[in-house]
Amino acid sequence: MTQGTNDKPAAPIRRKPLAGAFGKIRIGSETVQLLVLAVILFMFFSIIVEKFLTVRSITSMGFQMPELGVLTLAMMLSIYTGGINLSVNATSNLAAVLAGFFMVRYIPKDAAGAVVTLYLAVAFLIAIAVGWVCGVINGLLIGYVGVPPILATLATMTLYTGISVGLTGGATVTGFPTQLSVIGAQTILGIPIPFLIFVGFTILTYILLDRTSFGFKMRLLGSNPVAAEFSGINNRAIIMGAYMYGGILSAVTGILIMGRTMSAAYEYGATTYVLLTILICVLANVNPGMGRVIDVFIAVVILQILSTGFQMALSGVRGSTFFKDFAWGVLLVLVFIANYFIRGRRAQSS
Amino acid sequence: MAEDLLRAEHISKRFGGVVALDDVSLTIRAGEICCLVGENGSGKSTMIKIISGVYTPDEGDIYINGHHYKRLTPIEAIHEGIQVIYQDFSLFPNLTVAENIAINELLASGKQVVDWKEVEQIAREGLARINASLPLDAVVETLPAADRQLIAIIKALLANARIIIMDEPTTALTQREIQALFNVIRELKQRGLAILFVSHKLNEVMEIADRTVIFRNGKKVLDQGAAGLDIPTMAYYMTGRRLDTSAVTFEKIDETAPPLLRVEGLTLHGGFYDVSFELKAHEVLGVTGLLGSGRTELALSLFGALPADAGRIFIEGKEVVIRSITDAVAHGIGYVPEDRIREGLFLDQPIADNITVTLIERFLRRLGLLDLRTKSAEAERWIRHLEVKTPSGELPVKTLSGGNQQRVVLAKWIARSPKVLILNGPTVGVDVGSKVEIHELIRQLAHQGMGILLISDDIPELMQTCHRILLMRAGRIAREFRREEITEQALNAELVAAATVESR
Numbered sequence: 001m002t003q004g005t006n007d008k009p010a011a012p013i014r015r016k017p018l019a020g021a022f023g024k025i026r027i028g029s030e031t032v033q034l035l036v037l038a039v040i041l042f043m044f045f046s047i048i049v050e051k052f053l054t055v056r057s058i059t060s061m062g063f064q065m066p067e068l069g070v071l072t073l074a075m076m077l078s079i080y081t082g083g084i085n086l087s088v089n090a091t092s093n094l095a096a097v098l099a100g101f102f103m104v105r106y107i108p109k110d111a112a113g114a115v116v117t118l119y120l121a122v123a124f125l126i127a128i129a130v131g132w133v134c135g136v137i138n139g140l141l142i143g144y145v146g147v148p149p150i151l152a153t154l155a156t157m158t159l160y161t162g163i164s165v166g167l168t169g170g171a172t173v174t175g176f177p178t179q180l181s182v183i184g185a186q187t188i189l190g191i192p193i194p195f196l197i198f199v200g201f202t203i204l205t206y207i208l209l210d211r212t213s214f215g216f217k218m219r220l221l222g223s224n225p226v227a228a229e230f231s232g233i234n235n236r237a238i239i240m241g242a243y244m245y246g247g248i249l250s251a252v253t254g255i256l257i258m259g260r261t262m263s264a265a266y267e268y269g270a271t272t273y274v275l276l277t278i279l280i281c282v283l284a285n286v287n288p289g290m291g292r293v294i295d296v297f298i299a300v301v302i303l304q305i306l307s308t309g310f311q312m313a314l315s316g317v318r319g320s321t322f323f324k325d326f327a328w329g330v331l332l333v334l335v336f337i338a339n340y341f342i343r344g345r346r347a348q349s350s
Numbered sequence: 351m352a353e354d355l356l357r358a359e360h361i362s363k364r365f366g367g368v369v370a371l372d373d374v375s376l377t378i379r380a381g382e383i384c385c386l387v388g389e390n391g392s393g394k395s396t397m398i399k400i401i402s403g404v405y406t407p408d409e410g411d412i413y414i415n416g417h418h419y420k421r422l423t424p425i426e427a428i429h430e431g432i433q434v435i436y437q438d439f440s441l442f443p444n445l446t447v448a449e450n451i452a453i454n455e456l457l458a459s460g461k462q463v464v465d466w467k468e469v470e471q472i473a474r475e476g477l478a479r480i481n482a483s484l485p486l487d488a489v490v491e492t493l494p495a496a497d498r499q500l501i502a503i504i505k506a507l508l509a510n511a512r513i514i515i516m517d518e519p520t521t522a523l524t525q526r527e528i529q530a531l532f533n534v535i536r537e538l539k540q541r542g543l544a545i546l547f548v549s550h551k552l553n554e555v556m557e558i559a560d561r562t563v564i565f566r567n568g569k570k571v572l573d574q575g576a577a578g579l580d581i582p583t584m585a586y587y588m589t590g591r592r593l594d595t596s597a598v599t600f601e602k603i604d605e606t607a608p609p610l611l612r613v614e615g616l617t618l619h620g621g622f623y624d625v626s627f628e629l630k631a632h633e634v635l636g637v638t639g640l641l642g643s644g645r646t647e648l649a650l651s652l653f654g655a656l657p658a659d660a661g662r663i664f665i666e667g668k669e670v671v672i673r674s675i676t677d678a679v680a681h682g683i684g685y686v687p688e689d690r691i692r693e694g695l696f697l698d699q700p701i702a703d704n705i706t707v708t709l710i711e712r713f714l715r716r717l718g719l720l721d722l723r724t725k726s727a728e729a730e731r732w733i734r735h736l737e738v739k740t741p742s743g744e745l746p747v748k749t750l751s752g753g754n755q756q757r758v759v760l761a762k763w764i765a766r767s768p769k770v771l772i773l774n775g776p777t778v779g780v781d782v783g784s785k786v787e788i789h790e791l792i793r794q795l796a797h798q799g800m801g802i803l804l805i806s807d808d809i810p811e812l813m814q815t816c817h818r819i820l821l822m823r824a825g826r827i828a829r830e831f832r833r834e835e836i837t838e839q840a841l842n843a844e845l846v847a848a849a850t851v852e853s854r
Contacts, residue, residue, distance in 0.1 A: 207719070211719045211720050211722075212718055212719060212720060213710045213711055213713075213714060213718075213720060216703070216707075216710050216720065217710070219699065219703075220696050220699060220703065220707055223696040223697070223698055223699050224692075224695070224696045224697070226692055226693050227692070227693055227694055227695055227696055228696075228707075229655070229675055230653075230655070230675065230685065230687055230693045230694065231707045231708055231762065232675055232676055232678075232679035232707075232708055233707070234676050289696065289698060289699060290698065
């Protein structure tokens with residue numbers, strides 16, 4: 001059953017070494033394709049949209065993309081291990097709401113700047129702890145109870161959103177100390193702080209996936225869970241770890257949203273973020289046991305270029321926000337077609 | 351002299367730069383079972399596809415029933431009575447037995463409405479042709495492989511086959527089912543059909559062949575009557591190497607040494623009952639029995655995948671509790687599974703990662719980061735040591751042939767140097783050359799002091815590697831043999847006897 005075409009060695013396609021700060025970094029033909037796509041789109045909008053190629057619009061992109069970017073890393077981990085996580089955005093909002101409650105209720109009105117900063121740190125820890133707990137619940141359901149990931153996270157998505165609604169009564173939590181806006185509105189050397197946070201978590205996730213035994217096991221588990229178990233990998237623990245880290249990343253997104261909007265609510269990003277993170281993972285060719293963090297990063301940039309580009313090009317035109325969704329759809333279809341010609345042909349010829 | 355139904359003469363076929371067949375001739379005669387033997391990539395499959403019209407040869411002529419063809423199409427081949435039964439039987443798994451048997455006739459009739467009485471009648475007629483009885487309304491995917499094969503044979507007969515080509519027909523069958531299949535094949539031969547039996551299992555070829563044809567590297571290296579051919583000779587023609595198995599030396603076991611693994615009264619309800627045995631260092635212990643005898647369940651229990659319900663397990667004299675695979679691995683047990691695609695390999699992942707998966711913690715350095723250089727060096731070392739044929743360890747493991755894939759699975763466990771290694775069907779679907787090398791490897795591992803539990807229903811394999819053989823029957827150890835005390839024939843008889851006991 002294993003004979004026939006398998007005898008011929010396929011052309012080496014997987015990883016090309018690229019010298020860098022971390023030694024060899026995994027890149028592949030997909031990385032190059034995505035990079036080319038990003039550059040083409042950037043040039044396209046620079047030419048057709050006035051003021052697209054300005055410090056202001058680029059900085060604004062740097063403020064906008066981190067939320068989606070960090071959330072996509074959480075989504076990536078679940079797909080990488082053979083699952084999916086629909087509760088990423090619900091987790092962000094629940095973490096933000098609880099951290100927001102803490103800030104509103106416990107920070108004294110007349111507290112000094114340094115004290116407020118300390119309180120903010122505690123609020124962030126609360127958010128991360130909430131994200132972690134949400135991840136643990138997902139991990140328990142998927143890894144230990146054996147609920148299919150799509151059902152488990154659909155359930156927890158509803159649960160987490162429900163808790164946020166219940167706590168806030170559907171209202172928006174506001175009245176945060178102004179120092180919080182450092183996270184959402186300020187720059188270091190001209191680079192938006194949220195973008196630096198996004199880059200930081202991208203590097204952390206890269207190291208986790210490609211440089212640790214946890215990442216190695218996640219990849220093999222995603223590739224074939226039965227063989228992983230038969231190789232002595234503790235599948236449950238790895239799944240738990242993947243969803244815990246995903247919960248923490250979701251909480252970080254919650255903090256970023258709070259920093260930008262200076263508020264917290266159950267509904268931020270609720271209609272689009274989950275689907276967008278999946279879309280980016282598809283664009284970056286993330287599959288069970290396959291996918292590169294660098295590709296996800298570039299795909300996030302591509303989506304932001306499209307989003308900002310269309311917004312600026314169509315500002316003032318009625319229905320422009322719908323056209324943005326349309327553009328993302330078109331992009332996805334084009335990516336599938338391109339993949340058919342690039343990878344499909346190869347698969348058929350072998 | 352039997353009539354020549356098909357003559358393929360001076361056939362050559364190239365795929366790109368690869369010569370699949372080089373000036374090969376093949377004759378198929380009525381009332382003859384012709385066995386076509388060769389390793390993977392020897393050109394067997396290409397030949398089948400040429401005489402069934404799938405491929406057009408670059409050079410050569412095909413004569414079928416006296417008709418001359420330069421280019422044969424699949425439709426012409428079918429009209430000439432050539433039927434191929436592929437390994438997957440090409441059935442509709444979601445349809446019933448009757449529907450599968452009748453479907454060709456129904457399609458040919460061009461009717462728009464299904465007459466279920468007619469379907470049933472066609473099916474009954476078909477079953478009667480080989481005296482088989484199968485439930486007509488059973489869904490095919492729920493049937494064992496042997497029954498699905500019978501359906502495929504019936505379909506071929508209903509299509510007025512004169513030549514039936516069977517591609518590796520015994521791959522998915524148990525010993526007993528193989529015997530049943532052979533009876534059907536002999537019956538077909540009696541009726542004057544020609545059978546081309548394609549296989550690399552030499553013991554089966556020995557049993558069934560009237561004439562044996564051997565291909566190697568796209569050339570025909572042997573074509574003669576089966577009488578007087580023995581397995582070593584066939585293996586020589588197949589591999590081009592003398593595979594000397596007579597001079598195998600067995601590792602001496604220190605009988606007084608305490609056992610490496612001791613099992614007492616191990617029971618898994620629905621699997622096996624009250625199993626006790628000892629395995630010493632340097633020893634290869636065979637476990638045989640039919641499918642369903644509990645042999646695989648026993649292995650899975652020792653490996654923690656199906657924890658036993660009762661009984662005790664001792665390793666090096668200390669009692670251990672094995673509730674999970676992680677426990678088993680921690681106690682120094684390794685397991686090479688029977689279904690290597692599902693349980694053994696990560697097909698899309700690099701060969702190197704498939705090997706180092708069991709060792710990954712060893713490459714951890716400061717801050718919990720992996721030392722990738724040492725990891726790939728270790729993988730390369732095992733690729734060389736087990737002679738896995740690949741240009742690079744970074745290629746996905748699915749690019750390898752069956753024999754090389756199995757070496758990767760073996761490497762991943764051997765690399766951990768387990769105390770006890772359980773091998774379940776280690777050479778299933780592996781070519782003869784690799785098979786001999788894997789047997790040699792097993793003996794080497796025993797030499798190094800590993801205790802090996804070899805689960806297999808390949809009798810020659812057991813005889814060539816094991817010191818002792820346990821025969822399981824209905825979940826219990828029925829007999830124990832020392833290798834010196836028993837011959838291949840006697841062991842085979844015991845296994846078949848077990849079959850008749852169980853089928854009653």
